[in-house]
Amino acid sequence: MQRDDDVIALPSRRRFLATTAIASTGLVIACFVPFGMRKAFAQDSPKPQPVDPNAFVRIGADDTVTVLLKHSEMGQGIWTSMPMVVAEELDCDWSRVRVEHAPAAPAYAHTAFGIQMTGGSTSTWESFEQLRTAGAMARAMLVQAAAAAWKVDPKTCRTENGMILSGTRKARYGEFAEAAAKLAPPKTVPLKDAAKWGVIGKPTRRVDSQAKVTGTAQFGIDIQRPGMLVGVVARPPVFGGKVVRVDAAKAKAVPGVVDVVQIPQGVAVLAKHFWAAKQGREALVVEWDHGAGAAMSSAALRSEYQGLAGTRGAVAKTAGDVDAALGSAAHRVEAEYELPYLAHAPMEPLNCTVEIGKDGCEIWTGTQFQTGDQGAAAKALGLKPEQVKVHTPFLGGGFGRRANPASDFVLEAVHAAKAAGKPVKLVWTREDDIRGGYYRPMWLSRMSAGIGEDGKPSAWAHTLVGQSIMAGTPFEMMIKDGVDGSSVEGIGTYLASIPNHRVDLHSPKSPVTVLWWRSVGHSHTGFVVESFVDELAHAAKQDPLAYRLSLLPQGSRDRRALELAAAKFGWGKPLPKGRAAGLAVHESFGSHVAQVAEVSVESGRIRVHRVVCAIDCGPVVNPLGVEAQIQSGIVYGLSAALYGKITFKDGKVEQGNFHDYPVLRLDAMPVVEVHIVPSTDKMGGVGEPGTPPIAPAVANAVFALTGKRLRKLPFDLA
Numbered sequence: 001m002q003r004d005d006d007v008i009a010l011p012s013r014r015r016f017l018a019t020t021a022i023a024s025t026g027l028v029i030a031c032f033v034p035f036g037m038r039k040a041f042a043q044d045s046p047k048p049q050p051v052d053p054n055a056f057v058r059i060g061a062d063d064t065v066t067v068l069l070k071h072s073e074m075g076q077g078i079w080t081s082m083p084m085v086v087a088e089e090l091d092c093d094w095s096r097v098r099v100e101h102a103p104a105a106p107a108y109a110h111t112a113f114g115i116q117m118t119g120g121s122t123s124t125w126e127s128f129e130q131l132r133t134a135g136a137m138a139r140a141m142l143v144q145a146a147a148a149a150w151k152v153d154p155k156t157c158r159t160e161n162g163m164i165l166s167g168t169r170k171a172r173y174g175e176f177a178e179a180a181a182k183l184a185p186p187k188t189v190p191l192k193d194a195a196k197w198g199v200i201g202k203p204t205r206r207v208d209s210q211a212k213v214t215g216t217a218q219f220g221i222d223i224q225r226p227g228m229l230v231g232v233v234a235r236p237p238v239f240g241g242k243v244v245r246v247d248a249a250k251a252k253a254v255p256g257v258v259d260v261v262q263i264p265q266g267v268a269v270l271a272k273h274f275w276a277a278k279q280g281r282e283a284l285v286v287e288w289d290h291g292a293g294a295a296m297s298s299a300a301l302r303s304e305y306q307g308l309a310g311t312r313g314a315v316a317k318t319a320g321d322v323d324a325a326l327g328s329a330a331h332r333v334e335a336e337y338e339l340p341y342l343a344h345a346p347m348e349p350l351n352c353t354v355e356i357g358k359d360g361c362e363i364w365t366g367t368q369f370q371t372g373d374q375g376a377a378a379k380a381l382g383l384k385p386e387q388v389k390v391h392t393p394f395l396g397g398g399f400g401r402r403a404n405p406a407s408d409f410v411l412e413a414v415h416a417a418k419a420a421g422k423p424v425k426l427v428w429t430r431e432d433d434i435r436g437g438y439y440r441p442m443w444l445s446r447m448s449a450g451i452g453e454d455g456k457p458s459a460w461a462h463t464l465v466g467q468s469i470m471a472g473t474p475f476e477m478m479i480k481d482g483v484d485g486s487s488v489e490g491i492g493t494y495l496a497s498i499p500n501h502r503v504d505l506h507s508p509k510s511p512v513t514v515l516w517w518r519s520v521g522h523s524h525t526g527f528v529v530e531s532f533v534d535e536l537a538h539a540a541k542q543d544p545l546a547y548r549l550s551l552l553p554q555g556s557r558d559r560r561a562l563e564l565a566a567a568k569f570g571w572g573k574p575l576p577k578g579r580a581a582g583l584a585v586h587e588s589f590g591s592h593v594a595q596v597a598e599v600s601v602e603s604g605r606i607r608v609h610r611v612v613c614a615i616d617c618g619p620v621v622n623p624l625g626v627e628a629q630i631q632s633g634i635v636y637g638l639s640a641a642l643y644g645k646i647t648f649k650d651g652k653v654e655q656g657n658f659h660d661y662p663v664l665r666l667d668a669m670p671v672v673e674v675h676i677v678p679s680t681d682k683m684g685g686v687g688e689p690g691t692p693p694i695a696p697a698v699a700n701a702v703f704a705l706t707g708k709r710l711r712k713l714p715f716d717l718a
Helices: 013-018 078-090 123-150 173-181 209-214 274-283 291-295 298-309 322-328 370-381 408-420 430-435 522-539 544-551 557-569 623-642 694-706
Strands: 007-009 026-031 054-060 065-069 097-101 158-160 163-166 169-172 188-190 229-234 242-247 257-263 266-271 285-289 314-319 331-339 351-356 361-364 388-391 424-427 443-451 457-466 500-506 580-588 591-602 605-616 671-676
Touching (some): 026 123, 054 173, 065 078, 078 097, 123 163, 123 169, 123 173, 123 188, 169 173, 229 274, 242 257, 242 266, 257 274, 257 408, 266 274, 266 424, 298 331, 298 443, 298 457, 298 500, 322 443, 322 457, 322 500, 331 522, 351 408, 361 370, 370 388, 370 408, 408 424, 522 544, 522 580, 522 694, 544 580, 557 580, 557 591, 557 671, 580 694, 591 694, 605 623, 605 694, 623 694
Parallel strands (some): 065 097, 229 424, 361 388, 605 671
Antiparallel strands (some): 007 188, 026 054, 054 065, 158 163, 163 169, 229 266, 257 266, 351 361, 443 457, 591 605
16 A cells, blocks of 8 residues: 555646546546556457546535545445545545446446456455545645635645635635636645544444435436336246246236347346236246256255365365374364355345447446446447446445346346337346345365364365356456365465465356355355364363464464454453353455354354454544444344355255345344454455354354354254
8 A cells, every 4th residue: 555645646637638527617536546457358359458547526616526436335335435535635525525426437447457346345445545646636736726816825725624725815615626627737646644634534424324214315226217118037947947938928918018028048028017027927938948957956066065075176275294294193173064055135136227229228237347247238239338338326235246247137138128129127026136046155165183282283174165256257367276266265364373284175067156245255264264273272172262362473463353352352251141252353355353252042043142343454444334344244144154045956946035045133133343453554345354254253152152063054053
């Protein structure tokens, strides 16, 4: 990360003027930060394309400051934290700040990945310097315009709360917005020292809350277009299946149904409203070719995975002689852990509205992958990407599902609108969502460790079995020597302290479509590693906290988070009768999170009463946003730990809605305390790191209470 007292070089005057609009209503600020690596979805060529400057800030004559958000707001709070970064350097009036989602355009590409997207808990650290620069640049140009009008040295001017002041003179930003737009941008802009921050780091209430509470916020499912039809799709009930024959007579007889069209993904029923489309789909008569997937079952998959776990896979990490060290160890510990397929289950079902015109196409959808969806739609329609306009409304949850390299829900709507010749809003039901695939993969891990007389591990062997989420996508290039890095991320917390270790991976193929799920590989490795190290601690007859601290380097961020969480919880102090505590620590997405869970077992069911969490995520923009995201991650992780599973029988998904794929309800919500470790280390993400530690913390607490090890998710005490 750039030092706080550094300056950033800005684009040339010619390039600036070529890429900004000078409007009579005010100033448009553009900012350019060069890309690092690029993993673009290039339509015609995989070669990197020239990078355009990114327009982020508009200042109006009425003093409004509009921040264009290139990332998608899906509940994670960047609608507030990103404008805070601009406001810090701009010295504007916070009450005058407005936010809009930026359009889909190369100018808004992620500076690390080269495409416009939201994911990987990257939004804040990725945009931090860009938006600081944009704010500082706008402030400098406004000051320059005022100084010229007042015929004073700009150095005599200062700003505060949207005002420019010099001696007895003062003016609102809006008064000089138009004049500032005509100036050449400064070659460099100084950024504030962190010690002088007054907005960044200040607990700030979310600016989108009122619109969401009052119902005025627009989500994708709210979109209406003139002449629009609403559609649902009948998809193969077995993954890999295909349509053989369709009889649409009964569907077309349903009042309100307008058309039935076959698309590559299945059969779309289009109607005047959703209920008619749904009833029409139920009346469809479709003959399916289920294909080889019809023989699939969860039991058969489990057997296959166990067989693979008994063999060596592609080596992800290795050091020393593991087999010899295991053979000579004073004590050996072995365990096997299982995790099921999981659906993302965002509260807003997947949806997409498409309107195709003579010269292009417009799309309204809650997407995390603007560039990918824009390119996929363009290819399907024979258009150039710039002919496809993507509007991003608020997202009612994403968790990775709306960042699909296959653009599945977008392409369905595109094909339906093309076939119908009318605007179409395609909506997924909850059953469509639960049964529609792109799940977190099913995983099995087989562990073996040797511990010495001192109780510390001398050997560690870990074999993982699970589908690759990168295989078959534009990100397949990230698979190296047979190892998908996202499959094994999060396994290295303790390996540096273990001289002999080996991690190997099997990535079996399956017709079941898989995708990143909140915290990606960490969602399974966090549970496995922190559960197993707890087993080692008990085998060594040592306190689980002391054992972990003995393996973590002094001063490490994991250690600081763990110590803070334990201290705030009161680790070691007596708990109410019938309760016990367990802990876990895990690093993901650049942030280090420790959690202590207090649990009881009531009528054979696990009850989580309290979770104390500490996070070291580096510099914090909005502490309230960090707290909310950690709470959210814990809820999401608890839902999976206590209830979540997608299972198969005869190739079909057995779950369909929240009655058999439950999420945590209000009466099961624990008290959650979030503590932020003061840190000037590299900034990390906060949207996902709260999820991985919660399942092992609860499992370890249950063991402390009952003596029963829970090695399979969701938990089952039977």
